[in-house]
Amino acid sequence: MTLSFLIYKIILVVVVFAVTLVVAMYSTYAERKVAAFLQDRIGPNRAGPFGILQPLADGIKMFMKEEVIPGASNKALFIIGPSLVLLTACMTGVVIPWGSPLIIDGTVYPLQITDVNIGILYLFGVISLGVYGIMIGGWASNNKYSLLGAIRASSQMISYEVAMGLSIIALVMTTGTLSLSQIAEQQHGWHWNVLVQPLGFFIFIICAFAETNRAPFDLPECETELVGGYHTEYSSMKLGFFLFAEYINMFISSAVIATFYFGGYNMPFIERFVQDPNWLAILGVVFLFMKIVFFIFVFMWVRWTLPRFRYDQLMNLGWKILIPLSLLNIVITGAVMMREEIFQLLFK
Amino acid sequence: MITTYLFYFLSFLAIMFALMVVFSKNPVHSVLYLVLTFFTIAGHYVLLNAQFLAAVHIIVYAGAIMVLFLFVIMLLNLNKETEPHKSVWLKASAAVASGLLLVVLVGSLKSAETIVATNAFDPNIGLIENLGKVLFSEFLLPFEVSSVLLLVAMVGAVMLGKRSIK
Incomplete structure (x- = not known):
């Protein structure tokens, strides 16, 4: 652990953090543009050319608005709630491999903040903590709609975590590792996991929609039933934190989906054109971000296309369809992996 | 350090x-x-x-x-x-009972022998590969039995949650 290594890590942390925030900021702009495109409108076009400064204007508006803390609320928890939501959203970017390692003067600089050997479990732990911010915020508001929204959010997130975990178990069975950098490395060329685990990918992406509280699973903040859901009582930047965390979660989920199932920073046939490993690493980052942008678009596309589920339908989908399907996926994966042993047992 | x-x-x-x-x-x-x-x-x-x-x-x-x-x-x-209101007698008896429990715990700890580790400490034992190997070879039976225990608890909870049993 030399000093230069430490400085490199600190720079990497700051860069990842800044990029996460900027991407999330421009996702809000992209969301409005995509919505406008899908509804045959123009969308924001006043602030700057093509409305490119709109996120900045929104941010300034959020900061300048009056801050209201309800008199009957639990003040400390009311403030801790949105802070926790944003904190857990920012914590997940740590284990994602953004590119293959850079080699400068014989020193290897991995483009990943930390390669813990239980990366998937870390990711899962942080996701499971994300629900606390919403629950605390919803309860501390001392409002029936907020509480109902918080309870909906937590039960939905817990239910879909089960199916998500089971779909990842099938992935771990084929990859044989819990480290995200090794999973990304294994998918070199055309060996993308989505070809091995198509069912697992579908379950994972549905659960990712539910975990980020995005439509068609945005029941915790369903306007027609719950006013604003868990953030009914929030105003100013505290509301902004809740809304912003959703976009950060969307970015991170897209990065995780790309890393788990779509090759991460790998792109087939690229070695034929570029040989230098450093250029490959930089191009890998570009490819990963292309995949991420595509998945963010899918998130928005689905939101502006599908209607919202009813709450009982949501629970039925989670417990009665996705969990049995993911269990089936595990059984099939195991059977295919042990096919030779099974054949020997049956026919010899 | x-x-x-x-x-x-x-x-x-x-x-x-x-x-x-x-x-x-x-x-x-x-x-x-x-x-x-x-x-x-x-x-x-x-x-x-x-x-x-x-x-x-x-x-x-x-x-x-x-x-x-x-x-x-x-x-x-x-x-x-x-919050249910508890009488003074209840509080006093709770204090006495938990104090006695503390005395028992301290007494048993005082007379306890220091345990000497029979196996040498392996710093890698907690890593997931080693843990998985140990769980699925040496401790396979307890591991599987504990899964049955969890299943029993789940079935029990579903039974209790049902309003009427046909």
């Missing part, structure tokens, strides 16, 4: 948060302090190089079980008015 300091720091936090669980008036605060206590215990696991155990501890206890606790307590909306 730094692990020793970390150990004392985490232990101090763990004990402090555990006391806050008992002493805080608001049940929601108690649950949140309990979550923090679990975090410090997970930190102890990391110090022992048992990363898998630490991660699973966070996922299962902090991420699932405590969320359900919080869920129930928020729905019940416990506060001062709904």
Whole structure:
């Protein structure tokens, strides 16, 4: 652990953090543009050319608005709630491999903040903590709609975590590792996991929609039933934190989906054109971000296309369809992996 | 050296948060302090190089079980008015009983022999590969039996949750 290594890590942390925030900021702009495109409108076009400064204007508006803390609320928890939501959203970017390692003067600089050997479990732990911010915020508001929204959010997130975990178990069975950098490395060329685990990918992406509280699973903040859901009582930047965390979660989920199932920073046939490993690493980052942008678009596309589920339908989908399907996926994966042993047992 | 300091720091936090669980008036605060206590215990696991155990501890206890606790307590909306009033006699007897329990615990700890580890400590035992190998070879039967135990508990909960049994 030399000093230069430490400085490199600190720079990497700051860069990842800044990029996460900027991407999330421009996702809000992209969301409005995509919505406008899908509804045959123009969308924001006043602030700057093509409305490119709109996120900045929104941010300034959020900061300048009056801050209201309800008199009957639990003040400390009311403030801790949105802070926790944003904190857990920012914590997940740590284990994602953004590119293959850079080699400068014989020193290897991995483009990943930390390669813990239980990366998937870390990711899962942080996701499971994300629900606390919403629950605390919803309860501390001392409002029936907020509480109902918080309870909906937590039960939905817990239910879909089960199916998500089971779909990842099938992935771990084929990859044989819990480290995200090794999973990304294994998918070199055309060996993308989505070809091995198509069912697992579908379950994972549905659960990712539910975990980020995005439509068609945005029941915790369903306007027609719950006013604003868990953030009914929030105003100013505290509301902004809740809304912003959703976009950060969307970015991170897209990065995780790309890393788990779509090759991460790998792109087939690229070695034929570029040989230098450093250029490959930089191009890998570009490819990963292309995949991420595509998945963010899918998130928005689905939101502006599908209607919202009813709450009982949501629970039925989670417990009665996705969990049995993911269990089936595990059984099939195991059977295919042990096919030779099974054949020997049956026919010899 | 730094692990020793970390150990004392985490232990101090763990004990402090555990006391806050008992002493805080608001049940929601108690649950949140309990979550923090679990975090410090997970930190102890990391110090022992048992990363898998630490991660699973966070996922299962902090991420699932405590969320359900919080869920129930928020729905019940416990506060001062709904708290049952206990008589002085009940409080006194509780103090005496728990004091006796403390005496028993201290006495048994005092007469206990120091345990000597028979196997040499392997710092890699907590890593997920080694843990998996041990669980699925040496401790296969207890591992599988505990899964049956969880299944029984789940079936029992479903049975109790049903309104009428046909």
